[in-house]
Amino acid sequence: MTANTTDDATITTPADREILVERIFDAPRERVWAAFSRLEQLVQWWSGGDLFAVERWEFRKGGHYRFLDRYDGEINGFEGRFREITPQERIVQTFEWDGMPGHVAVDAVTFTDLGDGRTKVTTLRQFHTPEERDGMLHSGMAKGMNASYRALDTLLTRSA
Amino acid sequence: MTANTTDDATITTPADREILVERIFDAPRERVWAAFSRLEQLVQWWSGGDLFAVERWEFRKGGHYRFLDRYDGEINGFEGRFREITPQERIVQTFEWDGMPGHVAVDAVTFTDLGDGRTKVTTLRQFHTPEERDGMLHSGMAKGMNASYRALDTLLTRSA
Numbered sequence: 001m002t003a004n005t006t007d008d009a010t011i012t013t014p015a016d017r018e019i020l021v022e023r024i025f026d027a028p029r030e031r032v033w034a035a036f037s038r039l040e041q042l043v044q045w046w047s048g049g050d051l052f053a054v055e056r057w058e059f060r061k062g063g064h065y066r067f068l069d070r071y072d073g074e075i076n077g078f079e080g081r082f083r084e085i086t087p088q089e090r091i092v093q094t095f096e097w098d099g100m101p102g103h104v105a106v107d108a109v110t111f112t113d114l115g116d117g118r119t120k121v122t123t124l125r126q127f128h129t130p131e132e133r134d135g136m137l138h139s140g141m142a143k144g145m146n147a148s149y150r151a152l153d154t155l156l157t158r159s160a
Numbered sequence: 161m162t163a164n165t166t167d168d169a170t171i172t173t174p175a176d177r178e179i180l181v182e183r184i185f186d187a188p189r190e191r192v193w194a195a196f197s198r199l200e201q202l203v204q205w206w207s208g209g210d211l212f213a214v215e216r217w218e219f220r221k222g223g224h225y226r227f228l229d230r231y232d233g234e235i236n237g238f239e240g241r242f243r244e245i246t247p248q249e250r251i252v253q254t255f256e257w258d259g260m261p262g263h264v265a266v267d268a269v270t271f272t273d274l275g276d277g278r279t280k281v282t283t284l285r286q287f288h289t290p291e292e293r294d295g296m297l298h299s300g301m302a303k304g305m306n307a308s309y310r311a312l313d314t315l316l317t318r319s320a
Contacts (some may be wrong), residue, residue, distance in 0.1 A: 062261035063261075081256070083263065092262060102242065102243025104266075106264075106288060128266060
């Protein structure tokens with residue numbers, strides 16, 4: 001079986017307010033979980049590894065996060081709050097971009113052990129409205145997500 | 161025409177994720193707007209005037225707010241972010257209670273000059289899911305909202 005680590009993520013729209021992103025990583029679930037839950041690893045791949053600053057990181061139910069990234073010379077803020085954290089299995093958190101303040105999406109991220117040393121990461125992003133969902137789809141989300149996931153591939157390879 | 165300032169708010173559910181709250185205040189629109197937009201007035205009626213602390217108040221698009229109130233001896237946190245502020249007319253902001261972190265509602269508050277010295281305040285609260293909406297309806301929201309609005313009546317009378 002060949003590893004799919006350089007593939008793009010599969011992006012679908014199961015409902016009019018939802019985006020579903022699926023991606024397989026060539027690493028065991030504990031490793032992938034560590035890359036999502038430990039800040040020193042997260043900063044190496046989030047935003048394609050081009051993070052500018054971490055203003056807040058409270059990885060617990062009810063905790064907040066806030067990142068600044070740099071893209072085309074501009075600084076952008078992203079923030080949210082953790083709704084649910086089930087170690088190795090699931091993270092539910094909100095997501096909000098400074099450019100559209102008050103437009104909040106909810107991400108449910110699920111980690112599935114594929115049993116062959118690979119891990120599937122599924123992100124169901126639910127928006128408040130179909131218009132917000134469509135705006136995100138047209139914003140270059142796929143490109144940004146794939147860049148981040150490729151940086152995550154690199155991190156997982158390095159630490160294997 | 162008699163003023164309806166001691167009436168309860170009208171609460172309806174126009175859609176399965178929405179709650180609509182309508183209330184008439186016996187004061188001109190500029191006065192009601194000031195009571196919503198100026199912190200020193202807001203703290204006198206929000207949470208029935210029983211606010212414990214203001215941790216954050218940035219009344220501008222993209223700004224955050226965070227309040228602590230005291231209810232039955234317990235401290236509760238509430239927070240959100242301003243999406244839109246149109247002076248005298250409309251405030252759109254998110255609303256989140258610490259007890260259910262990551263469950264975010266969006267409030268669109270509209271101020272209508274009734275032309276007779278009274279002002280109608282309409283709040284359309286949109287939730288992510290029907291379940292969140294129903295949870296809020298059963299949480300004693302009407303009681304809390306009416307207590308706050310009666311404290312607002314008092315403030316408006318005092319400053320008339």
